[in-house]
Amino acid sequence: MFDFRVDSAPATSVTVLLVEDDAVIRKTVSMALERYGYEVSVAGDGLTGLELFRDGRHDLLLLDVMLPSLDGIGLCRRVRESSTVPILMMSARGDALDVVSGLEAGADDYVVKPVDTSVLVARIRSLLRRATFAPVPGHAPEPVSGGDLVFGDLTIDTGGLEVLLAGEPVTLAPTELRLLLEFAAHPGIVLDRHTLLRDVWDYGWDGDSRVVDLCVQRLRKKIGADRIETVRGFGYKLRR
Incomplete structure (x- = not known):
């Protein structure tokens, strides 16, 4: 229809x-x-x-x-x-x-x-x-001095929307980058799939959680498999 x-x-x-x-x-x-x-x-x-x-x-x-x-x-x-x-x-x-x-x-x-x-x-x-990358109210990461978020050898330039891993640029699709920014805004905090669907995918309705799982999988391949931790039964979190 x-x-x-x-x-x-x-x-x-x-x-x-x-x-x-x-x-x-x-x-x-x-x-x-x-x-x-x-x-x-x-x-x-x-x-x-x-x-x-x-x-x-x-x-x-x-x-x-x-x-x-x-x-x-x-x-x-x-x-x-x-x-x-x-x-x-x-x-x-x-x-x-x-x-x-x-x-x-x-x-x-x-x-x-x-x-x-x-x-x-x-x-x-x-x-x-x-x-x-229209801002999501209440979910913008707080950058450190210089506009960068640093997690070990992972650096996120929130102003230039660039990601570096061990000094080398990482190419991310828009959804992957927005997902990473959402994790970076809440380091060490578990984010469930429904929260990510709402704040990253901008869903005003329940979506398919497979979208989240597969995007996390793609992101892990690019920034390191152990960077994003699965908390079984709850969701995912970015290691501090």
């Missing part, structure tokens, strides 16, 4: 790349997003989507999992080789394997088709807010 009511359009032009092989869904979703004020580029297969991504500027990618020539998981991985652009995956089945594979490949979030347009747009807006 698609709800075509428009509550508010983006303040500035935002371009979404939609890669979906079903022509009806592709047209319906693109029309719906355009009614909300987004500019939409479309592709019907993974390789064409990859070419469009490389040839243009896109603020967000909306990828179906099942695509010809190059599936959504493979496309997501190829994009992540060179870009941290927000990626929202769409799965027709919502199978655990689809969801986990998409998130492991570097997607920021996912929706299950069919999806109401208002829900889809809410997810898109949330991803775009994370990408621009």
